[in-house]
Amino acid sequence: xxxxxxxxxxxxxxxLEKLVKFYEEQFRLAQHRRFGASSEKSKYDGxxxxxxxxxxxxxxxxxxxxEPELVEIARHYRKQKxxxxxxxxxxxxxxxxxxxxxxxxxxxxxxxxKLHVMGRETRRELKIVPAKCVIVEHVRKVYxxxxxxxxxxxxxxxxxxxxxxxxKGSFASPEAVAHIMCQKFVMAVxxxxxxxxxxxxxxxxxxxxxxxxxxxATEDWLAPIYEGLREILxxxxxxxxxxxxxxxxxxxxxxxxxxSYMWLYxxxxxxxxxxxxxxxxxxxxxxxxxxxLKKFTGYLHADGYEGYHRLSENITVVGCFAxxxxxxxxxxxxxxEKEQEGSDAxxxxxxxxxxxxxxxxxxxxxxxxxxxxxxxxxxxxxxxxHKWLESLDRPNKTALGKAIGxxxxxxxxxxxxxxDGRLEISxxxxxxxxKPFVISRKNFxxxxxxxxxxxxxxxxxxxxxxxxxxxxxxAYLSYIFNRAPNLDIHNNPDYLDLLLPWSVPDxxxxxxxx
Numbered sequence: 001x002x003x004x005x006x007x008x009x010x011x012x013x014x015x016l017e018k019l020v021k022f023y024e025e026q027f028r029l030a031q032h033r034r035f036g037a038s039s040e041k042s043k044y045d046g047x048x049x050x051x052x053x054x055x056x057x058x059x060x061x062x063x064x065x066x067e068p069e070l071v072e073i074a075r076h077y078r079k080q081k082x083x084x085x086x087x088x089x090x091x092x093x094x095x096x097x098x099x100x101x102x103x104x105x106x107x108x109x110x111x112x113x114k115l116h117v118m119g120r121e122t123r124r125e126l127k128i129v130p131a132k133c134v135i136v137e138h139v140r141k142v143y144x145x146x147x148x149x150x151x152x153x154x155x156x157x158x159x160x161x162x163x164x165x166x167x168k169g170s171f172a173s174p175e176a177v178a179h180i181m182c183q184k185f186v187m188a189v190x191x192x193x194x195x196x197x198x199x200x201x202x203x204x205x206x207x208x209x210x211x212x213x214x215x216x217a218t219e220d221w222l223a224p225i226y227e228g229l230r231e232i233l234x235x236x237x238x239x240x241x242x243x244x245x246x247x248x249x250x251x252x253x254x255x256x257x258x259x260s261y262m263w264l265y266x267x268x269x270x271x272x273x274x275x276x277x278x279x280x281x282x283x284x285x286x287x288x289x290x291x292x293l294k295k296f297t298g299y300l301h302a303d304g305y306e307g308y309h310r311l312s313e314n315i316t317v318v319g320c321f322a323x324x325x326x327x328x329x330x331x332x333x334x335x336x337e338k339e340q341e342g343s344d345a346x347x348x349x350x351x352x353x354x355x356x357x358x359x360x361x362x363x364x365x366x367x368x369x370x371x372x373x374x375x376x377x378x379x380x381x382x383x384x385x386h387k388w389l390e391s392l393d394r395p396n397k398t399a400l401g402k403a404i405g406x407x408x409x410x411x412x413x414x415x416x417x418x419x420d421g422r423l424e425i426s427x428x429x430x431x432x433x434x435k436p437f438v439i440s441r442k443n444f445x446x447x448x449x450x451x452x453x454x455x456x457x458x459x460x461x462x463x464x465x466x467x468x469x470x471x472x473x474x475a476y477l478s479y480i481f482n483r484a485p486n487l488d489i490h491n492n493p494d495y496l497d498l499l500l501p502w503s504v505p506d507x508x509x510x511x512x513x514x
Contacts, residue, residue: 022398026334088126089511095127133203136173138162164485166221172213174481180210181217182474185459188440211452218455221484226277226458228496229465230292233275237298238268238422240430241289241308244438247446248453251282260447262457263288264434268301270367270422273502274468276433278457280450286310299420301427304410319413322426325352327403334399344392345400348407351385359425367421374418382415433464469501472510476501479508 001009106115143158166174183189191207198205233239243263249256261284266276281288286307293300293315301318302308308317331345340346358378362370389408395401407414417423437460447453466476480499487495497503 024336088124130201131179133201163482166481166485167213167216170213170216172217174478177213177217177481178474178477181214181459181477182463184214184444185440185456185463186436186473188443190444214459215451215455217481218458221480221489222458222462224489224496225480225484225499226461228493228500229275229461230277231295232273233265233267233277234293234295236267236271236275236296238270238301238420239293239296239298240264240266240268240301240424240427240433242303242427242430242434243284243305244434244441246280246441246453248282248448248450249446250449252450254282259283260453261288262434262437262453263292264430264437265289265292266430266433268422268424269429274465276464276468277461278437278464280447280453280457282450299416299423301424301430303427304406304413309413316416316419317413318416318423318427319410320427321352321355321414321417322428322431324403324407324410324414325349325356327399327406328352331399331403345403347388348385348403351381351388354381355385355425365421369421371418371421374421379418382418386411433468436460436464466501466508467510470510471501471504471508475508476504479504 101115107113108115140162141160143160144155148155166172166177180191180194183194184191191210194210195205195207241264243261245259246262247256247258248254248260251258251260254260260280260282263279263281264276265279267274279288279292284305284307289308290311293311297314299316299318300308300311301320303320303323311317328345328349332340332343332349335343335345355378358374358381362373365373389404389411392404394404417425440460447456462477462480463473466473484499487498489496489499
């Protein structure tokens with residue numbers, strides 16, 4: 001074998017070793033996605049790991065602390081503490097059932113004397129009564145004048161006042177529509193399962209009828225409120241955005257298997273009144289957030305999708321360090337346990353962990369104080385992180401290479417949270433808000449038509465905004481469907497303001513037991 005042939009074989013072996021290592025990494029990641037926990041926590045997480053990594057003795061040392069004395073304590077046993085206490089609300093109705101002896105049993109078995117009550121033992125139970133259905137008949141009295149009838153004059157007919165129904169010509173009540181809506185979009189129960197439940201109760205209520213009710217009520221009464229919330233949302237200075245896929249079966253010009261998208265826009269933690277809005281669109285083009293946010297000027301938290309970076313100059317995009325950290329976490333999980341300790345993936349992850357630990361320490365500060373602390377504490381960590389990133393060789397196609405590439409490409413967006421104390425280090429707020437839709441999507445799987453997808457976006461928006469403002473979605477929707485048909489909300493903004501989540505009566509609030 002010649003020297004040239006030997007060199008080629010050595011080069012080929014090196015290439016194959018890299019390929020094997022790549023496939024091993026992909027296999028570990030695939031196994032973890034299939035069988036592992038979805039949490040991004042690992043044995044390397046925790047405050048102590050971050051402190052030891054950055055060698056910050058000053059973070060824990062305190063010269064004023066007196067050296068503790070060693071004392072011997074008696075052995076004792078602790079009762080196991082419950083992580084959460086089950087409690088029942090004080091105002092819950094109480095149904096008392098008394099258990100007593102009959103007259104013949106109230107005789108003493110020893111002396112045949114009469115027994116008296118010496119005490120009571122009480123056992124409490126939580127009784128659950130399934131949804132109760134009743135038919136409500138609205139009887140409207142109509143009046144006429146006997147004198148006018150007798151004298152053959154024009155007879156005036158006067159009717160007693162009555163509220164308008166939520167859907168004209170339908171037997172739907174505000175509470176029925178609100179219940180069906182909450183079952184689907186709060187409890188993730190599709191209409192076909194609700195139909196089966198109603199049938200078991202002896203009520204033949206088809207999914208087609210329920211679907212018609214939801215669409216009509218949404219388009220007539222929820223859509224104007226949605227548009228009002230959208231105007232208020234675009235007046236904010238800091239927003240969060242995200243998007244996820246949705247399958248629509250009958251989308252014009254698209255196959256049923258193609259992807260459509262549900263976009264999310266919401267207020268940040270600095271807003272007085274949380275607003276969460278969904279918008280359905282047939283694709284992921286950047287023109288959709290640009291159109292939705294055309295009246296918005298300020299900061300937008302988003303992930304690394306390039307479409308957000310093509311928005312107007314009035315919008316400043318802030319990157320998400322949670323996404324950046326996720327890349328390092330994937331790279332770490334792609335390594336064998338032996339390779340993880342001291343790896344570049346672990347170092348990158350710990351840099352991110354340190355930044356998040358600092359943010360937790362700044363939670364209770366005012367925006368101005370938080371801004372100053374970030375410049376003092378976080379910026380040096382970011383500078384060291386960036387310098388370390390630039391010193392690395394980027395292995396192609398590996399998870400580590402993707403992590404390095406993502407962090408470097410997104411760096412100018414990632415560090416923008418330093419510019420203003422109202423900004424956040426991650427876009428987790430948007431991801432938490434979009435999660436209820438993702439959970440529901442696993443149950444209903446797809447939307448039938450674009451009309452249904454748009455209505456779903458509006459219903460999700462009102463429900464999630466209600467939850468964000470501490471309201472009970474059922475009580476809030478029932479209130480809207482009772483009031484809105486009797487207010488001129490389409491032409492009078494003052495009436496519309498009465499139906500916003502922060503303007504409704506107290507009985508719409510959720511009864512938190514915590």
